[in-house]
Amino acid sequence: MNTGSTLLIPRFLNTFQGFSVKDLKEFITDQRVEIHLEKNKDTKSICCRCCEPLGHYHDRYPRKVKHLKLFNFDVTVHFFTEKRECLNCKKVRSELIEWLCPTTPHITMDLAWCINRLTEIATVRQVSILKSVDKMTCYKIDKYILSRLLQGYQIPDITHIAVDEVYARSPVQQGKDETRDDLFLTVIVDLRTHKVIWISKSRRQEALDTFFEMIGPEACEKIQVVATDQHDGYGASVRQYCKNASLVWDRFHLVQNFNNLINDERKSVHHKYALSWLNPQIE
Numbered sequence: 001m002n003t004g005s006t007l008l009i010p011r012f013l014n015t016f017q018g019f020s021v022k023d024l025k026e027f028i029t030d031q032r033v034e035i036h037l038e039k040n041k042d043t044k045s046i047c048c049r050c051c052e053p054l055g056h057y058h059d060r061y062p063r064k065v066k067h068l069k070l071f072n073f074d075v076t077v078h079f080f081t082e083k084r085e086c087l088n089c090k091k092v093r094s095e096l097i098e099w100l101c102p103t104t105p106h107i108t109m110d111l112a113w114c115i116n117r118l119t120e121i122a123t124v125r126q127v128s129i130l131k132s133v134d135k136m137t138c139y140k141i142d143k144y145i146l147s148r149l150l151q152g153y154q155i156p157d158i159t160h161i162a163v164d165e166v167y168a169r170s171p172v173q174q175g176k177d178e179t180r181d182d183l184f185l186t187v188i189v190d191l192r193t194h195k196v197i198w199i200s201k202s203r204r205q206e207a208l209d210t211f212f213e214m215i216g217p218e219a220c221e222k223i224q225v226v227a228t229d230q231h232d233g234y235g236a237s238v239r240q241y242c243k244n245a246s247l248v249w250d251r252f253h254l255v256q257n258f259n260n261l262i263n264d265e266r267k268s269v270h271h272k273y274a275l276s277w278l279n280p281q282i283e
Helices: 109-118 124-131 135-151 205-222 232-241 251-278
Strands: 019-027 032-039 057-070 073-086 091-094 160-167 184-190 195-201 225-228 246-249
Touching: 057 109, 109 124, 109 135, 124 135, 184 205, 195 205, 205 232, 225 232, 232 246
Parallel strands: 032 073, 160 225, 225 246
Antiparallel strands: 019 032, 057 073, 073 091, 160 184, 184 195
């Protein structure tokens, strides 16, 4: 009869490919949990550089990485990473751990995906505070995952779009060969779904040209309406690529222009009557 105690592991913790949970340690005072892993014997080691199978064992070193919080407890994962000979690289390489974020190896991919989802509804600074992760680390993680998602991204069928620029960098960050237009981003929104479908660097005409060239002539012919401000570059691009589209100026800039004209007229009238009061001979 086996009288030894059995460690019960929640199923959601068995997500570390190639490893098994051998121990859980809970520290109530510090509000943290440690998950200790052990490598499965049948797991094959892959080179972290060339992704080829590794050969003879060299040594190993301990790792501690940050994982998703558990009931507001900070969770860290503890394990050993092996170093083996790589016949392809001709060097001793560390094994690839697939559930670690490649750009930030002290963060698990589960936590990386969580950070990416949170940045959709909150600022990076707020996510950094919520997850107790460095702000720059959150930026790197978000950029990495967005780059992965972009590889399989397809621009949807569009008929009505809006184009506008967003101020992205300060003049201090302007390069020697750049102009003020390069400090902006061109943002393209599907007016049917109200979702951003593409972003290009700068607010030059070339930024919008690149988008239209990417979707192709057939997709451009289907575009019926393009709402934008009175930026000359955007208008020229729409007239060149979207022959069937109506170019609509957005309401904000129209109202702004009308207000500016009314203010100029008001100033002109005020100046005229001020001069007539000083010199009655002026009509």
